[in-house]
Amino acid sequence: MTRKLTCDEAQGLYFDRTSEVELDAATNQALDQHLASCPDCQQFVEEVADMDAGLAGVLDAPDLNDPEETAADVARVMAAIREYEAGRGGAGRGATAT
Secondary structure (H helix, E strand, C coil): CCCCCHHHHHHHHHHHEEEECCCCCCCHHHHHHHHHHHHHHHHHHHHHHHHHHHHHHCCCCCCCCCHHHHHHHHHHHHHHHHHHHHCCCCCCCCCCCC
């Protein structure tokens, strides 16, 4: 029997999975089942994908030896994060639980 995950657990594991952390088979199955049945976490996955796409457009390969270019990249990323959070009403990760 697969254990049930909370939304906080599922969202954390989703980040692990997307950052190439290898999850064991039972954890993958529990995560897949939770994501398939939880509308809040399905929305979370969509929001993460939207944020990733937005950040991909903001970031180009910065020259980390150029302080002005690095500062400009940081400012663009922070602006994208503020815009994303404003669209969510300021809700952070795990704002809802199932």
